[in-house]
Amino acid sequence: MADPREPSDGTPRKGAVATETAPPPVVAERGAPPPPTGVLGLLVREQSVIVPIVAVVAALAIGAILIRAQGVSPMYAYQSLFSYSFGTGDGLQGTFEKMVPLILCGLAVVIPLRVGLFNIGAQGQLMSGAICAAAAAHAVREAPGFLIAVIAMVAGILGGAMWASIAGALKASRGVHEVISTIMLNSIAAGLIDYLVNGPLKDPSQSYPSSYPAPDASKLTPLGFVPIGLPIALVLAVLVAWMLRRTTLGFQFETIGRNRNAASYAGIKLGSMIVLAMAVAGGLAGLSGAIEYLEIDPYRYQDGIAGSLGFDGITIALLARSSPLGTIPAALLVGALRAGSSTLMFNTGIQPEIVDMLLAITLLLVSLPIIAKLIFRRHTAKSSALASSWGS
Amino acid sequence: GGTSGPAAGSGGGGNTAASGDCSSAEVFCVGLVTDVGKVDDKGFNQAAWEGVEQVKGELGAQTKYIETTDPKDYAKNIKQFTDAKYDVIVTVGFLMADATREAGKNYPNTKFIGFDQFQADPVVNNVTGLIFHEDQAGYAAGYLAGLMTKSNKIGVVLGQEIPPTQAYAAGYENGAKAANPAVAVSKVYHPAGNTAFNDPVWGAGEAKKMLAQGADFIFGAGGGTGNGALQETAKTAGAGDKLFCIGVDLDQWDTLPAAHPCLITSAEKHEKDGIGELLKQIKGNSIKPGNFFGTAGISSFHDFDSKVPADVKTKVADVVKKLEDGSLATGYKP
């Protein structure tokens, strides 16, 4: 038997490994057929757009059955809903106003998702931002209105960021699972704020616990029916998209989310990045709290300012398939449904919960890979689990 | 039809019924906007809506409600009615006070009834606040409990700590002490959060704890949360004999059958009557802006009538009367 390490007398040809006799090297994209061309090609390439549209249409169709069962004409119901949301000044303003916190809280969930964290705490972060905005606005109430508004927003960002960083820091330094810590922090924020609006920040002229109002000059009055918050939210969505896609910071976030070990090997500071990602997310949620305070009647911190916005942020992020720009159409859909729901009730007596049902069905249809498979057969884009980092 | 509501048919159905033109003088339209919640909440939304429905026939009114899901929609929901030229709009809950006054200024020809909304000066001419003294209702209930308790321990389970619950609690405590200085009152507020008035399980747990510590009267004053406390008491051994519970806001004998075994009475704000009265005043053009004080006291004893000693009945009735005519103060300072 020959020694396997015996030198070969043939001199290697540089670079060439395959000879003419070998079959052609395997290079095609693995596991997927070649991309089709033409119209089908366009559809397949744009499936991240097509699938949600199909899902919304299908959800509306299913919703029509529910509405019919209530003895109401689905056409009339949808017409009431959407003609108000999109067709009237009030309705459009309502839609836009609702979009603002939805986009911002959606982003507050999207960013941590990229790092592999599941932020259930946008609710507490929003509340904390709103109360900080209220406190700051009251503290500088003598300043020029514009300045008050800016200070309140900055305070909101800081408040939310600080609250979220607690969860980030606990995760980074002590390994506390962010799902627990954000759930707990939501309740803690609620308690602390309840104390503040009953105590130090309470406006004594109000019987009900309530912060001081935003000084009139600082209120954000809409331009026509476009609330000031909307352009802010849109710009931030674009900025976040840009940050995640084009900057080294985004690359670091993304790398941690996809392979934590490789990230630390590559010299990325996991701890700081986790805290930073949470802080940015909390800042966005906090900003939305500040905007609610400055923009929406009663211009005070009162119970209900947060509604369920923090949790809606999760829905938005998932509807958007954790894409920052995707939060915009997702928020538009949710905002329009919510804004139109009272008109729906006024006109038809159908309860506002129908909106949640429509949303749930949409989310289901958007996310079930089967739907995409039905439409696109084998050309389905691979989906990866959002929850992949649940365990770490 | 087919939607929910106590008003089931009338609630949803009322909304779908072919409506006359509210802008015409003959058609008297009453709209109601709930505080976040439903018209079947067994609490103030339900009381308000039932008040409207109660006088609907008498006044020949056309009625409709919108259930608010987001407090930021108060103004928009009110506007649905003003746009449809409703004659009267009832808004429920103190949280809607600002939005109601604002709407009142913008629509001077529409009448507004602000349920639980105190109208500070300057009043808006077409807005009337319907106000109750929760502390008086609480006082009467506490007085009854103070007279009847055997263990000298009574409890109250409350929703979020806000003025109305504080008033109920203070009245209850002071009333009980007035009747029986030896009584100890334990009270507990729900931790803050948006479920404070809708956490019956928590309320039940707190009642369980108080009962185990010897309380024999439980006053549940916090919407669904308080209802949980009442239900727990109703299930505990001795309910109706040694243990009693007291409902809140409206006569809960009607809204919470599950509490019947222990429900001796309710600390009641006569909300339905107040609304009905105000609507009649509007129809008769005698309404005044500012505040209208509805009456508050305790409901009838229903099945427990025989279990309440006669002297207790007279003492309590006396106290209620004194509270009503202002000769007795509850000691509650808002």
Added chain:
Amino acid sequence: MEWLKRNRIPVGAVVVVLVASYVFYAVNDNVATSMFKGAWFFAVPLVLGALTGVVGERSGVVNIGIEGQMLVAAFAAFFSAAASGSLVVGVLVGMAAGIAMGAFLALTTVKGLMDQIIAGVVINIVATGLTSFFYRPGRVLSSNMPQWEIPVLSKIPLLGDVFFQTGPIALFALVAVPVVHFALFRTRWGLRTRAIGEYPSAADTAGIDVIAMRLVNVTIGGIFAGAAGAFLSMEATSGFERGMTAGRGFLALAILIFGGWRPLRVFAAALFFGFANALASQLQGVVNIPQQFITLLPYLLTLVVLAVAAGRVRAPGAVGQPFVKGEGS
């Protein structure tokens, strides 16, 4: 004993807690009993909800829909009991509803390969919508859930009062904890369940049908959330209210993680939380600090405990990831 040696920290903790409890009991039996009763009462739905999580996540499927599962079950349990006039029917329908929601989660995620978090969120939204939409007021239970006194056990001081003078569902929870723990760590089913949740391809190559087992586990695991729901609307109270879960499903999720996906620790974590809650309400009006500070005690304590002691829990390795046959091996 080998086992004692390995578990000396938890065993020690249990002993310390028991001793402290009895000291408390000796000082004031009335308050002690009532507070522990309150703690267990608060913990029951958390324990049950978390057990659904344990079974599902140990099999590799994240469940953030526990809240919705519980809500639907509470709804189904109460209304079927009210309609049929039978408590037994109510409890069974509640459990069945939990199972049905579990089946939904299982089918969409295990068969349909849908993202598990999204499926959970869908469950929560659908549950809120459905139970609110179809809610009808004015129904009552024909009778109350019975209160059982377990012979002998209920005579134990303190523990007997707290755990063995009990309604059937609370007793079910009490029994379910050791049973699930035992099943998970001592039986064939448990070994296989942990394997498919930890490293499914290893189970697959060992001849275990990962997909079928996940489907079954996640579905059947819903029985606990179902029982939790029935507890809320039938045993803890006697009526269904919209949104009456009031965040307990999320708390159960936190308890599940706090308890490190182990039933006995989950039980301890839930009791801890329940006790902190009982303590908070007991202190209201007694100590002179704002009520709000006291009421956030349970949440704060949980965070502190996690940060100081048991922060690093470890989730089942494959939780959250869909399993596709033939890949990843």
Added chain:
Amino acid sequence: MTQQETSLPQQDGPSAEQRAERLLDITGLSKSYGTVRANRDISLHVGRGEIVALLGENGAGKSTLVKQIFGLVQPDHGTIAIKGDASPIKDPKDAIRRGIGMVHQHFQLVPVMTVAENMVLGHETTSRGVLDIERARRLVRELSDKHGLKVDPDAEVEDLPVGTQQRVEILKALSRRADLLILDEPTAVLTPQETDELLTVMKELAAGGTSIVFITHKLREVLAAADRVYVLRQGAVVGEVRTADTDARGLATMMVGRDVVLRVDKDEAQPGDDVLSIRDLVVLDDRQLRAVDGFSLDVRAGEIVGVAGVEGNGQRELVEAIAGMRPPQSGRIDLLGKDITRANPRQTHLAGVGHIPEDRERHGLVASYSLADNLVLNRFSEKPFANGPVRDFDAVRANAEALFAEFDIRAAGVSAPAGSLSGGNKQKVVVAREMSFGPKLLMAAQPTRGVDVGSIEFIHRRIVAARDEGAAVLLVSAELDEVLSLADRIAVIHGGKVVAEMPGADADRTEIGRLMAGDH
């Protein structure tokens, strides 16, 4: 270097009648993944008691083939007959029932379970519903005694060194008493001694009538153990040969389609100044034990120092400590006179350390990222790949294209995801990245693990080239052959410290093996 053969058991071919019976008979088997034809019209057979090796480059289709035999993957065409029964193999359960056992290329062990639990998973015995774990432990002990493969039944798998894990895998397969045993690269993580033990076991089994399909990239093992070899290329069988009729060169040529240089050609080293200097280093492992325990070593510019040792003797912790991924407990690491003991990975990289990590999937690559991004994984924020905080995708792409050409990376393109590459190509990506910035110190941990001979040759040439350009190279490898053929100087590590140092040229294989085993 001829002792290695003599250290292996003598080979006696199976008897004629044994061979006549075909235990496994595959005809016309084809399998495609999308457009990749992983197996094309494969026909082969294995006789009873025969050891058949499958040989081929990375991605040639070996694993795909055996996965079909084990029912993990269903063929598109063709039949697999087991003992004459050609009905389809539905799933692993079916395969196990029909007498097939398999050791998978990637461990199929549940990390958080004990060896005993892993051993019985899938065919547990219970008594009155309770798992009979005592019996499982007995089973482990019996098997490990019988085959001389030592493992502790109560150890948790994740705590075990990879070599031991592989032993568990093998025992697991043996515990099923399979008629046909499939071993997919079982030796990739074994030490030479462990490999030899395994080969002995295989032969004993074969002598007892078990048939074995054996996949390995190491020709030595093929020649030592197998009776027959099938060579696969691009999914098709391109040759079949009896080991008695061929040698290493012959096999290599069949595999790659050309002559392969099996030994590294390199000139005498021209060492310069110290680049890396390690003094009394102590590093703790994940369990807080002293894995590296007073380790001292110098590496000079222009030389390759090989660290030879049985896996689990602190090599991983040593490398991670130098790379800044694991802060040392005490001691000192200097790079070019600068103290980098407490530097983080970023600072270490900036100081000029290139690091080819041991586990490329875990540390070296982000599977879902494009190759272009992977090729700048630790330099994404440096010029020209970023201007300030903004990344420059053109520069990233240009870099990738240049490295593709230089390192002969075979992939669909620079934007293909790294996860879609074969093992060898993945390794080349990591090597390319770590060499492309001209490191002062190149730290290569197991640089050719699981890589086919063609790629090994290439990577070795690049390492030598780096040395010739003046880099200091620290080579850590469990592959003694690799250390022997590449290193200018060899340090043997045992128990976390250097137990012997010698020039590479006249190093003696047996002597090193002895030192590695702790005999010094």
